[in-house]
Amino acid sequence: MVEQDRIIKINIEDEMKSSYxxxxxxxxxxxxxxxxxxxxxxxxxxxxxxxxxxxxxxxxxxxxxxxxxxxxxxxxxxxxxxxxxxxxxxxxxxxxxxxxxxxxxxxxxxxxxxxxxxxxxxxxxxxxxxxxxxxxxxxxxxxxxxxxxxxxxxxxxxxxxxxxxxxxxxxxxxxxxxxxxxxxNLSEVIDACQAYLENTEIDVEGLMQYVKAPDFPTGGFIYGMSGVKEAFETGRGRVVMRARAEIEAGQTHEKIVISEIPYNVNKADLIKHIADLVNEKRIEGIANVNDESDRSGMRIVVDCKRDANANVVLNKLYKMTALQSSFGVNNVALVDGRPHTLNLRDLVANFVEHRHDVVIRRTQFDLRKAEERAHILEGLIIASDNIDEVIKIIRAAKNPNEAITNLMTRFELSEIQARAIVEMRLRQLTGLMQDQLHGEYQEVMARIAEYKEILNNDEKCREVIKAELQEVKDKYGDERRSEIVYSSEEFNPEDFYSNDPMIITISHMGYIKRTPLSDFTSQNRGGVGSKGTDTRDQDFIEHIYPATMHNTMMFFTQMGKCYWLKVYEIPEGSKNSKGRAIQNLLNIDRNDAVNAYLRVEDLNDEEFINSHYVIFCTKHGVIKKTLLEQYSRPRQNGVNAITIREDDKVIEVRLTNGKCNIVIANKNGRAIRFHEENVRPMGRTATGVRGIRLDEDGQDEVVGMVAIRDLETETIMVVSEEGYGKRSEVEDYRITNRGGKGVKTMNITEKTGKLVGIESVTDENDLMIINKSGVTIRLDVEDVRVMGRATQGVRLINLDKRNDHIGSICKVLSEEEEEIIEEEDVDVEGMEQAPTEDEDTSTEGGNPSTGMLFDDNDL
Missing domain, CATH: 3.90.199.10 (Topoisomerase II, domain 5)
Known part of the structure; x- marks a missing residue:
């Protein structure tokens, strides 16, 4: 019964809650x-x-x-x-x-x-x-x-x-x-603490003037400040850490030498991970990885292959390995026994207040000890001044307690003082020791005054804390190990691709690919050509133009919408591959299709996008001019670029500097030339105005538009569907007002066929011609002589053996200029252009029949 009384019944749920x-x-x-x-x-x-x-x-x-x-x-x-x-x-x-x-x-x-x-x-x-x-x-x-x-x-x-x-x-x-x-970093933190002592109202931003960012023992880089700022302000954030790596040039290949790695990264695991990525072919361009670290420091050597771009390899390593890692900041600590999330100011303030409490308590302790010593010294000094009488009292006493009592009575001493006198040694009775007693007493009283000032004056207490912190900084402070990189911590996808020249091809059925420009070779005029893209039945290459990997491609549909892609986002293919359907890359409506293109080097260049224009031309001859800035904010689902009338569609888009000559050509062989300034800028969704009046035969339509900048070096190149073409001087086309019928640009006959394309070219250009069957030929523009405006031209490509027609044309930089670029290591950003300052770079754009593209840098 007694045992049962000791058993207490409780609810298991309540017990689990309490115990947990x-x-x-x-x-x-x-x-x-x-x-x-x-x-x-x-x-x-x-x-x-x-x-x-x-x-x-x-x-x-x-x-x-x-x-x-x-x-x-x-x-x-x-x-x-x-x-x-x-x-x-x-x-x-x-x-x-x-x-x-x-x-x-x-x-x-x-x-x-x-x-x-x-x-x-x-x-x-x-x-x-x-x-x-x-x-x-x-x-x-x-x-x-x-x-x-x-x-x-x-x-x-x-x-x-x-x-x-x-x-x-x-x-x-x-x-x-x-x-x-x-x-x-200790030096930075102490500076922040001293700043807080001087101004307790200082905020996080003020403290960040001293504490720049975390400082990791393994060094490396802190990449970007957005996460650091968030962590300092809220106590939570993400600090991006990146290894310190340098590229060393060898005789046959480049090396990536890593000397510092992110905090908490295991070096052996890092090297193994790199090796695994290489073996799995997820990273290409690495020949070998060696750990050459010794007692002098860390050294991880990544040997690149001969043809590899070390910068691209390094960026891939940052992306795919722990060479770039993030430190998730979560500043949770106990404040008076309770967990709190603390920002930078909270951490500094709590430490300073702790030191303030320590200094106060230490000073109180020192004051108490000093006062106790002063009290004893006062008694010893009294005994020293009356030494003979003290000795007499001590000698007359029967025991120490009696001596203490008699001294307390005679000199009004406390028991502590009297006991100290009784326990005093004889050598302390000398004159020298008496002087020392007086000196020590003065010193102790000075310390007591100092201690009282610290306790009574909070400003004095804070000065003591600052002085002690400065002493710590002088003894242990050092330089920052983690270098701060004030840029975005996010990877730029361009870092993973070399900025190589490419040819972008798009078929009539909407297949797109990029092919290295070096895959195309030049032939003489009148040649048969080489087999290019392998298209599907009833499909043919409709657009071709050059670009570089880092360019931004702007896609304009026939219904007037605009989309964006980076060139490296376009699948790469050989000359014989068909590419990938554009609908799989862009969110295009089923009843719409891409009809024109632009390349822009950098849509974030405010000066450029606010000084250049996008000019649209439609099949029915409508033209519209809009500032490029209105198309500089890419959206995944695209934006409305122009309002299209019924039965019309966009067939040409060009990028200009606002000072170009515009030439529009139609299928029946007529062209009109007018100054761009005659077209006023309109809003992004405007419809536009008439650019050329078409023939009323129901068959006529616009086949192309060019924007000319240099009248002396550029000529007008036109090509017909049966392979005839010619060049004519720009001045052969008189300037008129927009909206007219224009003048004859080619003598169109049954032999020549209808006009398929128009381009502005210089002697430094080559011309790419692509048949509807997929056959390509590359011609030197210099081989095509300048002729009169109204002539039929000469045969550019032999179509008799193929029973074929011309599908599209495109101008590119000549192969000789490409070789100069490769030999002299010239920036390929301008590879589409002849290297003269005056060449027309205002004709950057895409064409449904020519797909031509030019560099925007020289506009």
Whole structure:
């Protein structure tokens, strides 16, 4: 019956809630989270305190790690020995702690992830900075609590002259929360603390003038400041870290030499991951990876293949390996025993206030000791001044207690003073010692006055804190290791592609691809041509134009919508491949199709996009001019670029500088020339105005438009569907007002066939001609002589053997100019253009029949 009375029935749900809360709070407060004041979790604090209690300081010999671990386990931390040992090891690792607190001797692991030697082999002791954490510990500066078995006392926090939580960071996983705090530079943090002492109203932005960003022990780069700023302001953020790598040129190939890696990255695992990526062919261009690190420093060498672009390889390594990593900041720490998420100002303020409390308590302790000493000195001085009578009283007394009582009565001394006189040695009765007593008394009184000033004047107290912080900075401050790169931390996809020249081809049925320009070779006029793109039945190449990999392609549909793609986003294919359907790359409506194109080097160039225009031309001869800036904000679903009338469609788009001559040609062989300034700029969704009046036979339509800048070097090239073509001087086309019928540009006959394309060319250009069957030929423009405007021209390509027709034309840079570019390592951004300043670069654009594109840089 008695036993049954001792059994208490409880609800299991309530018990689980209560027990789990107790467990959670124990883990949060007593294990996983650091205290904001000293920056230590209990295990680290107990290790340092245990080493101090052992006398294991920097000026003493090393002690076995097992001895230290045993001291901490037996007295303060009743947990596993491996957890204590590994916690101590980490405080000695230079790659883990920005400022190590323990001086280790022996194998304490490596940045390769090697485990430390067993604790019976290694030795350790506190270093100077570790001792700074416990400076003034025994002056009642912090509170003590009983240890786990109530036999000893241990500090609740350490006095910590160094802002440890900020300079060394912390990490830990509690229950329902975690902390991950990065390390910072000691000099910067102390500067911030001093700034806070001068102005307690300073905000995070003000403190960031001193603490620029985290500073990791492994160095490297901090890439971008947006995540850093967010972490400083909110206590949560993402800091992007990047390895320090340099490209070294060898005799046969380039090398990528990595000398610093991101924080918490295992070097051996990093090298293995790179090797795996190479073996899996996910990264190309790497021949070998070697670890040449030694005691002088880290050196990982990545040998690139002969034909590899080292910059592209390096950017892929950043993207696909831990060479670029992110540190997720989560500044959770205990403030008065409760977890809080803290921003930079909170961390600085809490440390400074902790130091303020330590200085006050230390000063109170020192004042009390000084006053006690002054009190004794006052009694000794009285005895010294009356030494004969004092001696007489002591000699007359029967025992020490009587002597003390008689002295207290005679000289009105306290018991402490009288006892000090009785215990005074005879040598202190000399004249020299008497002078020393007076001198010491004056010194003690001066210290008492100073201590009282500190306690009574908060400004004086803060000056003391600042002076002590400055002392710490002078002794331990160093230069920043992690270099800050003030740019976006996001990868630019262009970093993974060399800016090579390409030919973009698009078929009549909407298949697109990019092919290296070097795949195309030149032939003489009248040649048969070489087999190019392998198109599907009833399909043929309709558009061809040059570009470079980093260009932005603007796609304009026949219904007047605009889309964007980077050239590297276009699938690469050989001359014989058909490419990929544009509908799979762009969100184009089913009843719409791409009909024109532009290439722009950089849509973020404000000066360029606000000084250039997009000129549209439709099948029915409508023309519209709009500022490029209105098309500079790409959207995945495209935007309306022009309003199209019924039965009309966009067939040509050009990019101009606002000062070009516009020439529009129609299918029946007529062309009109007018100045661009005659077309006023309109809004993005406007319809436009008439550019050329078409013949009323119902068969006529516009086949192309060019924008001419240099009248002296450029000529008008026209090509018919039966392979005839010619060049004519621009001046042969008289300037008229827009909207007219124009003049004859080619003598159209049954032999020549209808006009299919018009281009403005120079002698430095080649002309690409593509038949509807897919056959291509490349001609030197110089081989086509200049003829009269109204002539039929000469045969450019022999179509008799193929029973074929011309599908499209395109001008490109001549092969001789390409060779000069390759030999002289000229920037390929202008490879479409002749290298003269005056050449027309205002004709950048796409064409349904020519698809021509030109460089926008020289506009």
């Amino acid at each position: 809360i107790d467990y959670s709070m124990s883990v949060i407060v007593s294990r996983a989270l650091p205290d904001v004041k000293d920056g230590f979790k209990p295990v680290h604090r107990r290790i340092l305190y245990g080493m101090m209690e052992l006398g294991n300081t920097s000026d003493k010999p090393y002690k076995k790690s097992a001895r230290i671990v045993g001291e901490v386990l037996g007295k303060y931390h009743p947990h596993g020995d491996s957890s204590v040992y590994l916690a101590m090891v980490r405080m000695a690792q230079e790659w883990a702690m920005r400022y190590p607190l323990v001086d280790g001797q022996g194998n304490f692991g490596s940045v390769d992830g090697d485990s430390p030697a067993a604790m019976r082999y290694t030795e350790a002791r506190l270093n100077k900075m570790g001792e700074e954490m416990m400076q003034d510990l025994y002056k009642e500066t912090v509170d003590f609590d009983p240890n786990f078995d109530n036999t000893l006392q241990e500090p609740k926090v350490l006095p910590a002259r160094i802002p440890n939580l900020l300079v060394n960071g912390a990490s830990g996983i509690a229950v329902g929360m975690a902390t991950n705090m990065p390390p910072h």
